[in-house]
Amino acid sequence: MKQFIVLLLLLVQYNSYSQSTFLPEKPPVFPNCESVAIDSLQACFEKNVFDNIYNNFKVSEKVTKDDYKGEVVVVFEVDTTGVFRVIYTDAIYNELKDEAKRVFSEFPKIAAATYNGRKTFKQYSIPIKIPLVDQSVVTQDLAEDKTLSALEIAAKNEFDKVDDELIAFENKAFNSQLNIQFTHRDYARFDRHMNLVGTNSHTASKPFVYEEVSKYFDFEAEQELLKRETETWAGKKLWNEHLVQLQGEDYWFTVDPIFDLQFGIESNLENNKTYNNTRGFLVQGGLGEKLNFYASVFESQGRFAEYVNQYAETLKAFGPDPAIIPGRGIAKRFKTDSYDYPVAEAYLSYAPAKFINVQFGHGKNFIGDGYRSLLLGDAASPHPFLKLNTKFWKIKYTNTWMWMKDVRDEVEVDKAFKTKYVANHYLSWNVSKKLNIGLFESVLWTNSNDRGFDVNYLNPIIFYRAIEFETGQGAGNAILGATAKYKWNDSVNFYSQFVLDEFSLGDVKAGEKSWKNKYGYQLGVKYYNAFKVDNLLLQFEYNRVRPYTYSHNTIVLNYGHNNQSLAHLWGANFSEAVIIGRYRYKRWYGDAKFIFGTRGLDYNNGTDDFSYGGDIYRDYNDRPFDTGVEVGQGIKSKIFHGNLQAGYLVNPATNLKIFTDITVRNFNPEATTVSTFNNETLWVNFGIRTDLFNWYFDN
Secondary structure, three states, X not given: OHHHHHHHHHHHHOOOOOOOOOOOEEOOEOHHHOOXXXXXXXXXXXXXXXXXXXXXXXOOHHHXXXXXXXXXXEEEEEOOOOOEEEEEEEOOOHHHHHHHHHHHHOOOOOEOEEEOOEEEOEEEEEEEEEOOOOOOOOOOOOOOOOOOOHHHHHHHOHHHHHHHOOOOOOOHHHHOOOEOOOOHHHHHHHHHHHOOOOOOOOOOEEOOEHHHHOOOOOHHHHHHHXXXXXXXXXXXXXXXXXXXXXXXXXXXXXXXXXXXEEEEEEOOOOOOEXXXXXXXXXXXXXXXXXXXXXXXXXXXXXXXXXXXXXXXXXXXXXXXXXXXXXXXXXXXXXXXXXXEOOEEEEEEEEEEEOOEEEEEEEEOOEEOOOOOOOOEOOOOOOEEEEEEEEEEOOEEEEEEEEEEEEOOHXXXXXXXXXXEEEEEEEEEEEOOOOEEEEEEEEEEEEOHHHOOOOHHHHOOOOOHHHHHHHHOHHHEEEEEEEEEEEEOOOOEEEEEEEXXXXXXXXXXXXXXXXXXOEEEEEEEEEEOOHHHOOOEEEEEEEEEEXXXXXXXXOHHHOOEEOOEEOOOOOOOOEEEEEEEEEEEEOOEEEEEEEEEEEEXXXXXXXXXXXXXOOOOOOOHHHOOOOOXXXXXXXXXXXXXXXXEEEEEEEEOOOOEEEEEEEEEEEEEEOOOOOOOOOEEEEXXXXXXXXXXXXXXXXX
C-alpha cells in the first residue's frame, strides 16, 4: 500500500513518462540518444535506464535462495544538472532496496530535461522485476491515461500487486498466538523443556499458544530435524509442508485437508468391524503480528467398539438423534449401526499487549498437569468460550467464560436445548524455582428469572462464591479447587489437584463420612528421559473423587455439558490409577497406557432407584443415606483399561500420522443390571489421522 500512496502523490504533481510530440518539453537525454528523433527520445531514455539496471543490478543470495518473485518499486528523479537521485524504494527485502539505491547512484550524468527550452527536473516511478528480466520498455507513465483519476489508476493495478507481494513461506505459527493443538501425546514433546528447574513457565492452563512455548522449545530445529529430503512438489506436500501455504508482508495462512480414517476389529460387535471416516479441512493463519485465526470442519461417520457405542447412546439428547459421540457432539443415525457426527471448531486469538492473550471461539480448554483434570477437562463436547490469559512477574491468570447446554428431555423448551453458563478463573503462581501453586474457582448458572449471562461474573478478579451467595445459593453452583507442582529436579515432577464442591467441617469432625463432603484429589508424578533414555516419559497418576461431587439438587446446575462431565469423564464416586509411558524417536512414536479403577454405579432396577453419587446428572437428594458415604458405593465395579499404540508421523506440519493400537478393557461389576454387566473387550485398530484432539475411549 505504501507504493500506491507515493504513486498517488506523484500522479498529482509530476509529468508523464511517455511524452506527446506536441508538448513543449523534452525528456532527459543520454549521450547515445542525442541523434535520435525527438519523438523517440522518451523510448531511448527508458531503454537506457533499464539497460543500466539489467546490467548492474545484483540479486542477493538470500532473495535467490527464497525463490522470491516480485518487484522493487523505485521512485527517482533526474535533476536540472542531469544527476539521478532515488527518492523512494519499496520491496519486501531490504537487500533489494539497498541494491536499487546503489545501481542508481552509479548512473552517468546526462542532459537534463527541458520545458519551453528551460532545464527542469523530472520524476519517475518504475518497477524492477525480480528475478531480473530485460525490461526494454516496461516503465509506466504515471498519468498515462488522462481519462482516469489517480485513484482509479491505483485501483486498476491493485490486483496484480497482490501476487507481487507474496514472499517465501516461513512457518510464522511457531511464534504466533495460535494454540498448539492439545493432545497429551504431542505435549509430551516439550513438557520437560517447560518444566526445567528455574523456568518461569506455567503449564496447567491448556492449550498453550506457540509464542508461549517457543521460549523453551525450538520448533524450527525440530522441524529441520524431522524434514525429509524431497525435490518434488508432491513429496514436499506429503512429508513436510502444508497443502496451501501463502505469506505476504503482513499476513499468512495455510489450508490443509483433515483425515481420520480407521478400520478395526472388536470382539463384541455383531460383525466385529469398527471404522471411522472423517474428512474435513483446516485453515489457520495470521494478520499482522498479534492476531491469529483457526477454523476446522469435520464430517464424520463411524462405528466404535461396543462399549463406546453403548456409552454414546446413554448420552443421547432429547429428540430423534440416537447418541452423542463422547468428546465430539450429537450424532445422527448412519445406516443401521453407525453414527454421523459433524463437528466444527474455530477461534480468534489476539494479543493486545505482550502480557495478555484474548481468545474467542468454539472448542475446549483444560486445566491441570496430568492426564485427567478434576477442575476443567477436555472430555466433553466443544462449546463456545471467551478466554483471557494474563501473564506477568511469576503469575499467570486465566479467565474463561463458557456457554454450555443441558440436552435432557426434562429441560427441553420449544424443541431447544437449555443454555447454562460457566465462568471460572485460575491463578498460577511460581512460588520458587521448583514450586508452583494454583487456585481455581468456578461458578455455573442458568437463565433463571431471565437472568441470562450475568454481568457480575465478567469481573475477572471477583470471588465467585460471594457473588453466588448474593444472587441466591439456588441460582448457581460454585466449585473451588487448588493445584500444586513441585520440580524435584529436571527429570522428575510431582503434581496434584484438589477440587471442593461442598464441605462441612462439623461433619468431618464427626467422622461419619457425610454425603456433604464432596471433594476429590489427584496425585501424580512424571519422569522425563526416564532411566537416561532420551524422549522416554513415564507417568503415574492417582485420582479419587467422592460421591455427589459436581452434582446439584437442581440438576441443570451440575458441572456438565451435553450429558458429559466437564471434569473427569467418569463423573464422581470413583478411584483410579493411571500408568503411562511415551517414547519418541524421530518420526516414530509408541505409547502405553494402563488404567485400574473402581467406580460406584446406580442400580436403577425398580427396587433400588437411589443415586449413589456417580452420575452427576442425578439429583443428590435421591441418596439412600446421609452418612457412611464411601467411594465405590452402589454397584462397585472394577475396571481395567489397557492401550498400546505405535505410529509414524507422516507430516509434522499437519500432524498427520499412521498408527495401530490395541485396546483391552475389562469391566467387572459386583451386580448385574440391564445397563451394568460384565464385559470384556479386545479392540485392534489401524488408521491414518490428522491428530488434533484427545480421544478418550477409557470410559
